[in-house]
Amino acid sequence: MYEIELVASDLDGTLLNMDKTVSADDFSTLNSLGDKNIYRVIATGRTLFSLKEVITKDFPIDYIIFSSGAGIINWKTKELIYSKTLKKKHVLSVCDVFFENNVDFTIHKKIPKNHRFVFNKTGKRNNDFDNYCNFYKEFSEPLNKRRLNFGQSTQLLAIFPNNIDIFNKVKEQLSDVKVIRATSPVDEDSIWMEIFPENVSKGNALLWLCKKLGVDIEKTIGIGNDYNDEDFLNLTKYSFAVENAPEEIKQKFSLTDSNQNSGFTKAIERILNSSL
Numbered sequence: 001m002y003e004i005e006l007v008a009s010d011l012d013g014t015l016l017n018m019d020k021t022v023s024a025d026d027f028s029t030l031n032s033l034g035d036k037n038i039y040r041v042i043a044t045g046r047t048l049f050s051l052k053e054v055i056t057k058d059f060p061i062d063y064i065i066f067s068s069g070a071g072i073i074n075w076k077t078k079e080l081i082y083s084k085t086l087k088k089k090h091v092l093s094v095c096d097v098f099f100e101n102n103v104d105f106t107i108h109k110k111i112p113k114n115h116r117f118v119f120n121k122t123g124k125r126n127n128d129f130d131n132y133c134n135f136y137k138e139f140s141e142p143l144n145k146r147r148l149n150f151g152q153s154t155q156l157l158a159i160f161p162n163n164i165d166i167f168n169k170v171k172e173q174l175s176d177v178k179v180i181r182a183t184s185p186v187d188e189d190s191i192w193m194e195i196f197p198e199n200v201s202k203g204n205a206l207l208w209l210c211k212k213l214g215v216d217i218e219k220t221i222g223i224g225n226d227y228n229d230e231d232f233l234n235l236t237k238y239s240f241a242v243e244n245a246p247e248e249i250k251q252k253f254s255l256t257d258s259n260q261n262s263g264f265t266k267a268i269e270r271i272l273n274s275s276l
Contacts, residue, residue: 004038005219007268008065008206008232011044011054012185013225014242015264020054025262030060033268039213041065043202043224043232045182045194047108048073049115049139068180068228069205070154070196071111082208083111084197086153090177094156094195095120095148097173104129105158107143114154118143128190129159135186156195159184167191182228183246194228203231223256223267225249240267 009015015022022030033040043065044051051066061075072082091107098105104126108114116139121129133140160166170193171179178200184190210217222229222236225245233239233253241250243258256267 003219004221004238004272005215006039006041006210006213007033007221007223008041008043008236009222009264010224010226010229011042011046011051013244014223014229014259015042016054017260023262023265025265027060029262029265029268034060034062039063039215041206041209043069043206043229045180045185045228047115048112063209065202065205065209065232067111067114067154068182068194068196069200069202069232070114072205072209080112081212082205084154084200085110086155086177086195086197088152090197091153091156092148094174094177097170098156098158099145101170101173103158103160103170105156106133106140107153108155108157110152110154115139117157120145126159126161126190128184128187131186132157132159154196158193158195160191160193162189162191164191167193180228183226201231202229203235206232206235221268221271223264224253225259238267238271 015026017023030040040061041063042061045068047067051064064073064075066073070084071080073080102122104120104122106117106119108117115136118141119133120143167181176198178196178198180194180196182192182194184192217235218237220236222233222239224233225242230249239253240256241253242256242263257263
């Protein structure tokens with residue numbers, strides 16, 4: 001009998017290859033996990049809208065933790081079962097800090113429409129921010145600083161050059177919100193600062209889901225590749241970083257092969273084969 005009840009994996013840079021596809025081995029592993037009645041969970045920073053660009057409606061997964069833990073969807077039924085929203089006073093206080101530090105940022109609508117946003121562009125050179133806004137130009141518009149009337153919001157996103165000192169300087173000025181660091185999936189170099197309600201994280205969302213499903217956290221596997229995966233990898237019993245993860249992350253968890261070489265499957269096989 002298998003001792004594993006749930007497997008959670010990051011998406012970009014972990015389950016997805018660099019060309020945003022899933023290897024044949026990893027796809028087969030997902031189906032095999034389903035056959036064994038092991039829950040399959042994706043934990044991603046993507047919005048629901050963005051998810052649909054890379055996975056199909058019948059993708060072999062059970063639940064998706066999206067927007068870095070702000071929402072959870074039952075992928076089979078497409079039912080939204082969990083979501084978090086920022087209080088307006090917290091959005092305004094974050095905006096004040098961003099304005100003061102001359103930061104390029106976005107304010108996103110509440111789930112499930114959080115692919116729609118308003119943006120503040122400082123005029124500084126920021127190719128990653130420009131590319132992000134251009135990609136979603138159909139769903140975005142400039143922020144009116146004189147009238148901060150954006151309705152309810154799930155998150156804010158600030159994009160910095162690859163300079164952790166700038167990131168930390170701004171982070172130190174923020175309070176009563178959750179600040180999540182991620183590497184840009186666009187240029188794979190810039191630093192993204194995601195702002196959510198204080199209790200939002202992939203780890204807290206996974207813990208909530210495990211309790212809802214009656215899953216023993218001691219019987220879970222986690223695989224990730226970036227800073228925003230760290231909290232859920234600290235939660236799962238058997239936790240792996242793929243070879244393409246930053247050195248800082250690889251030093252904290254067991255290693256598996258890269259996303260280009262089916263690291264997801266190799267991590268799963270290592271645990272399941274030892275559980276027989």
